[in-house]
Structure formats: structure tokens, C-alpha cells
Amino acid sequence: MSTITVDLNSKVVPAAQKIWIVHPGRNRSHIDTFESAGVVFLEFPALALRPEIIADDSLLRQRIRYSTAVKANKGFVRDDGTPIHIADYPTAADTDVSVHLRTVKHLTTRMMAGDLVIVPGRGAGGAVLFGEVAGSFFPQKSIRAAGLPFADTPVREVNWLTKRSKLELPAHLVKFFEKPPAIAEVGRDRWSEGFFDFAYDAYSTDARSWVSLDAPQYDGSDILSLVPPAELLALAVSLYRAMEQRADLTGLDYDQIIARFYDHDALAEAQMRFQSPGRYNLKDKDAKLAKWINGFVALALAGALSACSNGDHIEFTNKQAPNDPANAELTAMINMAGQSAGGAVLTKAETQAQHAQSKLGMSAPATVR
Structure with a gap:
């Protein structure tokens, strides 16, 4: 392992x-x-x-x-x-x-x-x-x-x-x-803290976390190219909610997991901006979901997401905040998701990520090694 x-x-x-x-x-x-x-x-x-x-x-x-x-x-x-x-x-x-x-x-x-x-x-x-x-x-x-x-x-x-x-x-x-x-x-309030959205590609406060995923290559010519990254993000949200509930995903495929666990109210903001450069901007309500999406997408883009279904261990760290309690919590959740969702679901997520990377140039602030 x-x-x-x-x-x-x-x-x-x-x-x-x-x-x-x-x-x-x-x-x-x-x-x-x-x-x-x-x-x-x-x-x-x-x-x-x-x-x-x-x-x-x-x-x-x-x-x-x-x-x-x-x-x-x-x-x-x-x-x-x-x-x-x-x-x-x-x-x-x-x-x-x-x-x-x-x-x-x-x-x-x-x-x-x-x-x-x-x-x-x-x-x-x-x-x-x-x-x-x-x-x-x-x-x-x-x-x-x-x-x-x-x-x-x-x-x-x-x-x-x-x-x-x-x-x-x-x-x-x-x-x-x-x-x-x-x-x-x-003065800091929920409105002025919007400045942080433009200063940092990924950040969290006590109440919120945010991630901005680059997507600079979308040229507006193929609207269907937006479907795989949307499904990838929907799966990320769905798995997060499922792991919060410690749900057993045995026997559920990609679409069934989204249908059963996707939470339409999980994100405070979910923006797609396609002026140059294009971005997916996501802000949560619990100071943890956007961090999960950041790491999940980075793993999928690196082709490393399915590894945890094969017995490998994934560890979430944060060089900007090594002692952030969310690191250990998300580590436990991603490994549990890998075992529960299974290789077929995670391999499809990697395929969706490859499509998003080739069509949109999608990248995440998180890095995988």
C-alpha cells in the first residue's frame, strides 16, 4: 500500500x-x-x-x-x-x-x-x-x-x-x-469578505471555505463540454454528503449516487465564469466542503482518485495551514469514499476530469504527489 x-x-x-x-x-x-x-x-x-x-x-x-x-x-x-x-x-x-x-x-x-x-x-x-x-x-x-x-x-x-x-x-x-x-x-462582514474570493484561489474562514477552479480554454462553441465537469462537481458534493452520513454506497453507480445524495443547498455560491480566464467559483456553508471539492478534483485530474479503491491511502494536507483540523477529517472521508463508492465510480470521475482538462483546461489549487 x-x-x-x-x-x-x-x-x-x-x-x-x-x-x-x-x-x-x-x-x-x-x-x-x-x-x-x-x-x-x-x-x-x-x-x-x-x-x-x-x-x-x-x-x-x-x-x-x-x-x-x-x-x-x-x-x-x-x-x-x-x-x-x-x-x-x-x-x-x-x-x-x-x-x-x-x-x-x-x-x-x-x-x-x-x-x-x-x-x-x-x-x-x-x-x-x-x-x-x-x-x-x-x-x-x-x-x-x-x-x-x-x-x-x-x-x-x-x-x-x-x-x-x-x-x-x-x-x-x-x-x-x-x-x-x-x-x-x-470592516469585515459577509459582503466585504468577498474580497478574499479574488485574493485567494482557495481559502477558508470560520464559517465558509472557497475554491476557484481554473477553466481558461472554454471558447463557447460546445455547450456539451460543460456537462462532464458539472457531473464531476455534482459527484464530489454527493460523496461528501454521503460520507457525512457514513452511507453505504455498495451497488450504486455514478448517477445513482448523485440522484440519492446530491444536496442542492450545500453550496452558498456556485458560479461558472467564462470570461478570460474561465473559472468555477464554489463557496460552501460549513468551511469544509469547498476544501473537499478542491482535493477531490485535484485527485481526479491526476488520475489518482481510484487508487484508494485499490487499497492505497490518500492523505489530505495543507502547507498553508498544517494544523487545520479539516485535514484529518477530509483524509478519513476520502478514504472511506474510495472504499464505499468503488473503482468503477471513481474511474468514471477520472474520465470526466480528463475531459474537463482537455476541453476547458481545468485545474485545481490543490496538488497531488
């Missing part, structure tokens, strides 16, 4: 993970720099944000006013030839810097490592960057940005995950891109 390992490669989103919208400067002019340098920043050159300044709102207000003057004069000398000194600017609270103070604190102290950062570009069809904050804020990290070459601008480092088009996002998410301010936290 051999062991086949499935890495679900699925992000587990902690409850503490925040969502931030960061606008890339006036007219969204810095988005290319954000992407290429792996950073986000505010258009505040020469802030020199030492820890004692960040901790003192009075000093920080003075620094912001000084930075604004440096930016307006494109350097450290005014048009009349007089130098710009930080001592020239007050420390008192006032409306001229209240919003700026808040956004600087967002950048430096309120953003935490692992938080989701979303950067919208210009126009209705502009690019949208998705990334995660990389580590803590370091005052030494800075950039000489385009349009601000006369002084260092402090940055926050970001690991970019993916780039989408605004046209892919629903209107209720695009509304969050409206200005101001330059940096804004988006």
Missing part, C-alpha cells in the same frame, strides 16, 4: 486579518511602482518616521506639515530661496492634518503582517492588486518614488498575491474604491 498526498494549498483566513484599501497616489499614478517594488506608500516624502515620532501625535503632525511643504516645493527650498525647516511648523491638532495623521498611523502601526491589501488602479476596467502585508513597519525602508525624487518616502512592504480587473469584481466591492481617504480599513 502506498500513500498519495494531496496538498490543498488553501489559505486559512484568521478572524484578526484586516482588509485595507490603499490608493496609489493622485490619479492612481504609483500602482506600477507599488507592484514592481512590492510596497505601498503615501505621498509624504521626508517624513523620517523614527519610533519616537510615530508614538507622539504632536511630532507626527509637525512632520506631516513639513512633508506637505517639501512636496509642494519639490524639495527643501521654497520658491523665494528660503529653506524649509521642520521647526517652522506647529505640532497642534487641526483639521489640516487630521485625516493625514490617521492614514499615516494606518500605514505604520495599524496594518499588521498578513493583513490583506487591495490597490485599485484607474478607470472602470483598471487593474486591482491583491497582496498581504509583509512584516512590521521599518523606518529604514523607503523609496524615491516617481514625482517625488527629492526625498525618501517611507513604505510598507507587501507580498503581492494576484492582479485582477475591476470588471471581475461585483459593484458592491468596487464601491469601496471610492476616495477618500488614501488608506482605509474595510
